[in-house]
Amino acid sequence: MxxxxxxxxxxxxxxxxxxxxxxxxxxxxxxxxxxxxxxxxxxxxxxxxxxxxxxxxxxxxxxxxxxxxxxxxxxxxxxxxxxxxxxxxxxxxxxxxxxxxxxxxxxxxxxxxxxxxxxxxxxxxxxxxxxxxxxxxxxxxxxxxxxxxxxxxxxxxxxxxxxxxxxxxxxxxxxxxxxxxxxxxxxxxxxxxxxxxxxxxxxxxxxxxxxxxxxxxxxxxxxxxxxxxxxxxxxxxxxxxxxxxxxxxxxxxxxxxxxxxxxxxxxxxxxxxxxxxxxAEEMPLAGAVEFTAPIGGIVTWVMQPGDRVAEGQLLGHVTDPTTRRREDILAPTAGLLFRQELWTTCLKGQGLCHVAGLEIRRQGDLLSD
CATH class of the missing domain: 3.40.630.10 (Zn peptidases)
Structure with a gap:
């Protein structure tokens, strides 16, 4: 060496x-x-x-x-x-x-x-x-x-x-x-x-x-x-x-x-x-879709990385306890939930997770910055 x-x-x-x-x-x-x-x-x-x-x-x-x-x-x-x-x-x-x-x-x-x-x-x-x-x-x-x-x-x-x-x-x-x-x-x-x-x-x-x-x-x-x-x-x-x-x-x-x-x-x-x-299961990167937070708040998960999900399936929640408002995190496409954000809080518009699917859903720059 x-x-x-x-x-x-x-x-x-x-x-x-x-x-x-x-x-x-x-x-x-x-x-x-x-x-x-x-x-x-x-x-x-x-x-x-x-x-x-x-x-x-x-x-x-x-x-x-x-x-x-x-x-x-x-x-x-x-x-x-x-x-x-x-x-x-x-x-x-x-x-x-x-x-x-x-x-x-x-x-x-x-x-x-x-x-x-x-x-x-x-x-x-x-x-x-x-x-x-x-x-x-x-x-x-x-x-x-x-x-x-x-x-x-x-x-x-x-x-x-x-x-x-x-x-x-x-x-x-x-x-x-x-x-x-x-x-x-x-x-x-x-x-x-x-x-x-x-x-x-x-x-x-x-x-x-x-x-x-x-x-x-x-x-x-x-x-x-x-x-x-x-x-x-x-x-x-x-x-x-x-x-x-x-x-x-x-x-x-x-x-x-x-x-x-x-x-x-x-x-x-x-x-x-x-x-x-x-x-490994091969899927197009253009079929990996991100869900962004509709509100800021506390992030909790129902599903975990590695789970198979249907489009629209409940993955978790974002909760604002000050207004007692809770919004659902929904699968943006059908496929494999392969990643989630680490933090238990989020800002509005922040990416929270990705689901990889076979259907092409995106064009242009495909990597998060």
């Missing part, structure tokens, strides 16, 4: 931060699999699972079972980790500009597209190498204005040439689920069976250029521009490891075993545990 410490420029005089990457296997070996946790810095199930996974990778390395190049960044957001407000971690957005740490990553296809004119050949594998080199050069030339900009670039410097990118998050209260594109459906299937995910939300373009999509969308865009000589060699996903309070060594160790099974399944390890679960 090799540990790499990447300096990050501090936002003010006398301050610095660092980003730590751990490597197993040889640089240049394939597949290159990158895993990170804590990009939203108040979400800790993923980082704890990666802690346990790294111990398993040490064992695999000692036994000579590392076949590819595995990169682990257990805490991908040193900025967010240090930002607390009123004794609570902020985590999702930076305090300086309120930017979501998981939005706004560089559009690599836009950066390299014109420069690739006349450079590609009929051989798709050769074009992959050419395009990845162009991605790296483009990232080195991106103008960095804020520390969040720098974090985004430093993360992608380690991922732009990866075969597989796993970004480990969690929700407020949720079942295990993940987001993926239509590219590489065989890996989507393997990931569900390895991690025990209940749900896979599928969409090629969800909007906002989140970290995972910033690795698949460029290949689709370049393929649309240059044709079949450009493949889609990268699989990337956001894995939602249940809810924010689902943090324990017992659960994290099981999750690490699932990740180890996935690494073996994609060939990064010569051997490992077999996937222990059935496939």
């Amino acid at each position: 090799r540990t790499e410490t990447v300096p990050l420029t501090g936002p003010s005089p006398g301050t610095t931060r660092t980003l730590t990457r751990h490597h197993w296997g040889q640089a240049g070996a394939r597949p290159k699999v990158y895993l990170q946790g804590g990009l939203h810095a108040d979400e800790m199930p993923g980082p704890l699972a990666l802690y346990h996974l790294m111990q398993m990778l040490d064992t695999a390395e000692a036994e000579g079972r590392i076949a590819g190049h595995v990169v682990v960044v257990p805490l991908a957001n040193p900025i967010g980790l240090s930002e607390w407000l009123l004794h609570k971690p902020v985590g999702r957005r930076d305090l300086e500009g309120a930017h979501n740490f998981n939005r706004g990553y560089p559009d690599l296809a836009a950066l390299v597209g014109d420069g690739l004119e006349g450079q590609l050949r009929p051989d798709p594998s050769a074009n992959v190498a050419t395009i990845r080199a162009a991605f790296g050069k483009a990232l080195a030339g991106v103008k960095i204005e804020t520390e969040v900009d720098e974090l985004r670039i430093r993360l992608m410097e380690a991922t732009h040439d990866a075969d597989i990118v796993l970004d480990l998050h969690c929700d407020h209260r949720a079942v295990m689920h993940f987001y993926a594109s239509t590219a590489r459906p065989e890996i989507t299937d393997l990931l569900g069976r390895s991690t025990g995910s209940v749900l896979a939300l599928i969409e090629d373009s969800s909007g906002g250029n989140a970290f995972d999509e910033a690795h698949t969308a460029p290949w689709r865009s370049l393929q649309a521009r240059f044709g079949a000589a450009v493949p889609v060699p990268c699989f990337s996903t956001t894995l939602e490891y249940r809810g924010q309070h689902d943090v324990s060594d017992a659960v994290a160790a099981k999750d690490a075993e699932g990740l180890l099974a996935f690494l073996a399944g994609v060939g990064a390890l010569t051997s490992g545990p077999a996937p222990a679960h059935g496939p």
